[in-house]
Amino acid sequence: MTEKMQKALNDQVKNEMYSAYLYLSMAMYFQTMNLSGLASWMEVQMQEEMFHAEKFRAYINNRGGKVILQALEQPPSDFGSPVNAFVETLKHEKFITGKINDLVKLSIEENDHATNAMLQWFVNEQVEEEATADEKLQQLKLIGDSGYGIIMMDRELGQRTFTPPAAV
Secondary structure, three states: OHHHHHHHHHHHHHHHHHHHHHHHHHHHHHHHHOOHHHHHHHHHHHHHHHHHHHHHHHHHHHHHOOOOOOOOOOOHHHHHHHHHHHHHHHHHHHHHHHHHHHHHHHHOOOOOOHHHHHHHHHHHHHHHHHHHHHHHHHHHHOOOOHHHHHHHHHHHOOOOOOOOOOEE
16 A cells, blocks of 8 residues: 555544544434434444444554554534434535545555445445434424424434444
8 A cells, every 4th residue: 555545544433533523522412302202313333433433444454554543633512403413414414425436546546456446335324324314404404493303303313223244
């Protein structure tokens, strides 16, 4: 693996760790609103992002590279509303998709077939991440200001659990 590829992958470890930090902040935001189901959903998002960071970390190590952890920015703590939190979730997932696409492009430029093959898992994962975030956002938009609707969605989203993918 080239130094350029290693640096880019280390940057992605940081991006995934920030994603986890952001979703943990969203979980705490929902806790302050007594929306424990939405908080739980975001905690599962945080666990997924930690899994992604670990997948990148393990890959760098397996290729004989060096993992260098980087400082994380402080995430926002107030999102204004459940709808706005999911607007930010979708926006962030699109940002991460762009970063994964940049890594794929770099792996092609660097003629790094192993990294390209590993990244295909993330390409597919990001399709799912964006679709899920958009689905929840659209549902929240339909609910609008209905307290009953938010409570029903809170109960539904509280059922989500983290299950690491079998094939890593």
